[in-house]
Amino acid sequence: MDILHRVGITSSPEEVGAALTTIDGLSRWWTEDTDGDEAVGGVLRFRFLPGGFDMKVLDIQPGKLVRWEVVDGPEEWIGTHVQFELEQVDGYTIVLFRHEGWREQVEFMSHCSTKWAIYLMSLKELVETGTGRPAPNDVQISNWH
Amino acid sequence: MDILHRVGITSSPEEVGAALTTIDGLSRWWTEDTDGDEAVGGVLRFRFLPGGFDMKVLDIQPGKLVRWEVVDGPEEWIGTHVQFELEQVDGYTIVLFRHEGWREQVEFMSHCSTKWAIYLMSLKELVETGTGRPAPNDVQISNWH
Numbered sequence: 001m002d003i004l005h006r007v008g009i010t011s012s013p014e015e016v017g018a019a020l021t022t023i024d025g026l027s028r029w030w031t032e033d034t035d036g037d038e039a040v041g042g043v044l045r046f047r048f049l050p051g052g053f054d055m056k057v058l059d060i061q062p063g064k065l066v067r068w069e070v071v072d073g074p075e076e077w078i079g080t081h082v083q084f085e086l087e088q089v090d091g092y093t094i095v096l097f098r099h100e101g102w103r104e105q106v107e108f109m110s111h112c113s114t115k116w117a118i119y120l121m122s123l124k125e126l127v128e129t130g131t132g133r134p135a136p137n138d139v140q141i142s143n144w145h
Numbered sequence: 146m147d148i149l150h151r152v153g154i155t156s157s158p159e160e161v162g163a164a165l166t167t168i169d170g171l172s173r174w175w176t177e178d179t180d181g182d183e184a185v186g187g188v189l190r191f192r193f194l195p196g197g198f199d200m201k202v203l204d205i206q207p208g209k210l211v212r213w214e215v216v217d218g219p220e221e222w223i224g225t226h227v228q229f230e231l232e233q234v235d236g237y238t239i240v241l242f243r244h245e246g247w248r249e250q251v252e253f254m255s256h257c258s259t260k261w262a263i264y265l266m267s268l269k270e271l272v273e274t275g276t277g278r279p280a281p282n283d284v285q286i287s288n289w290h
Contacts, residue, residue, distance in 0.1 A: 001146075001147075002146075002250065003149070003258070004148075004250060004254055004255040004258050005255055005258050005259040005262075006252060006255035006256040006258075006259055006286075006287060006289075007259055007286050007287050008286065008287025008288045008289070009287075089288060090288045091288075092287060092288045094287065094288070096252065096255055097255070098255075105147065105149060107151060107241065109149055110149040110150055110151035110241055110242070110243075111151040113148070113149050113150050113151075113258065113262070114150040114151055114152055114262045114265065117150075117258070117259045117262030117263065118262065118266075120259065121263075121284075121286065124286070139266075141151075141152050141153065141266065141269070142151060142152050142153025142154075142237060142239065143153045143234060143235045143236075143237045143239070144151075144153070
């Protein structure tokens with residue numbers, strides 16, 4: 001079971017790619033507390049107040065694709081895959097997002113789906129305006145933040 | 146295949162329910178161009194610039210559940226179901242949203258998933274502040290609006 005999203009960013013795939021493949025870029029739309037090894041085969045550490053995620057970088061095709069495997073984090077996330085596919089259409093870079101391989105449609109999956117949408121809008125804002133809304137200043141959606 | 150979301154609204158289930166079951170409420174967070182018959186068995190008409198959706202109201206359990214069937218609209222939507230389940234937790238009314246029964250993971254499904262998140266945040270804003278962001282003044286996410 002997969003979470004799917006699609007946003008369009010008025011920018012080049014290279015600029016969107018930079019926001020998805022560098023510690024600096026990632027820390028400016030997802031969570032400020034980001035570190036690790038951004039190369040293919042490396043592990044990225046994303047931390048939030050309640051915990052976080054370690055992502056192994058499985059594939060980077062510059063300006064086209066970024067694919068991660070969740071190697072540590074909440075039990076429901078471990079072994080799932082996160083993918084950003086980029087394509088250019090009408091002056092936009094379209095981001096086709098997938099968080100694949102959820103084993104059950106738990107309430108936490110619903111929360112993560114909405115929250116991914118919020119973060120993808122933060123990515124869009126970062127690339128278009130220079131300023132995103134990464135955690136801990138992200139848009140709060142519920143009692144689960 | 147389903148789109149799932151979860152938002153929490155600092156308000157009572159009754160107030161959230163009113164925004165989900167009346168033409169007035171619905172027109173203030175989803176699309177201003179809303180009419181039809183809001184009773185169970187009735188059909189609600191939601192219109193946007195590029196088209197719209199007709200929803201048969203299948204079930205209303207006040208303060209608990211709203212369930213619609215898509216009876217007209219884009220081909221991918223026809224026959225799918227939209228459900229809002231409400232529960233009270235920690236001073237929030239949690240909205241568990243499902244748009245169920247997509248036949249294929251088409252790009253339009255990804256778009257609708259992100260857009261539903263945006264509209265659910267509009268619902269949250271409406272109920273919490275009195276002002277939502279229904280179409281045509283909704284937040285634009287891409288070349289597909």
